[in-house]
Amino acid sequence: MEGKEMKKIAMYWGAGCGGCDVSLLSLHEKILDLLEEAEIVFWPCAMDFKYEDLEKMKDGSIDIAFYNGAIRTEENEEIAKLLRKKSKILVAYGSCATEGCVIGLANLYSREEIFDTVYLKNETTKNEDGIIPSSNDLHLPEFLPHLKTLEQVVKVDAFIPGCPPPKPVLENALEALLQGKTEFGKSVALCDECPRKDSKPEKIEINKFYRWHEKEDNGDCFLAQGIICMGPATRAGCEAECISANIPCTGCMGAVPKVREQGISMLSALASILGDMDEEKEKEIIESLQDVVGTFYKYATAKLLPEGRLKDES
């Protein structure tokens, strides 16, 4: 548009599922408002841009660069550094870039174990000759030993949480970013906007953990039903999309601001609401919890274990 200074924005897709790119479209017609104020200078997923186009841009010429996906390969890392150089505000877009997300759970395994599973040992893989894709002619980007979040590689100015960022979160974030603000979002826990909050009893007491398919949902607060819901430790803003669809929160929005460890906070809270029982029973119930890292750190394993799973001898 003439006479009006357009903001230059870029969007890059690192190691992720692509849901973040799609989530930008969940703005529906609001995306048109965005395009009134901003022009897209780099978005390889949606338009034809090459890396050399980005290299040719002047340093700091992009106003806002969104990086979605985590950093898993050399290529991801290179582009993250390049985007940092070319942009004024670099935004970690979505849970992968912010805290590593579900794919960050790969940090519980070594690179060799991952390759083994993917190419050799997977039950649905038939690879009798044990072929691992490689090429003499092509240089493939190196698969890094561990998955990293954007912040573990370059300085990040703002974070948009969510897997992918839900519409209300995104609208709020974009509005703030276009005004030059890098802090936005709610600073309360999800329970605050939960449609089931009125059914939360004064004191919750859990005497058995259920996985959410193991119990018929009676429509009350999930925790009161003994189903783990990450709501109390998770940042609000998504308008409880999952709970509105009768699915407990798994915590994709990350920790409430000023809380460092979302997973540990939830673990601690859960321990406090276990009912009074003898030590044996207590151990049994806690033992029944499956996949502790996957439950409490589903989205933040890469932050918890940036160097991968630890190895304690003996």
Add this chain to the structure above:
Amino acid sequence: MSFEPKIVAFLCNWCAYAGADLAGTSRLQYPANIVPIRVMCSGRVDPEFILEAFRKGADGVFIGGCHPGDCHYVSGNYKARKRVEMMKKLLKEMGINPRRLRLEWVSATEGQKFADVVSQFVEEIKELGPSPWREKK
């Protein structure tokens, strides 16, 4: 040089810390590997403290509280017990030996017990070697 572990000990004001005090005034010997931190109650020990201690390179974390039924705040030690149990599961999945985290009940009169359990724990950690998180530093 032999390995000297560094152990962070969270001791509750009313029982374990007083027990440690008694061990001191009774001139009981125990290894100097523990760094005691006095907290008002074992229930005050947020699992985040435990994680942070390991993250900063502690080889072991010891939590001392009042015996069941004796908590000054009625139920703090029960909460500590549940948290520690859960924390052990998390540590195990992260690749840290859960034996590096120990919860013991020590009353204010049990100076000897304090000296004993600390000595035992230090021995155990010496056997386990340095924490894998410390090695990465």
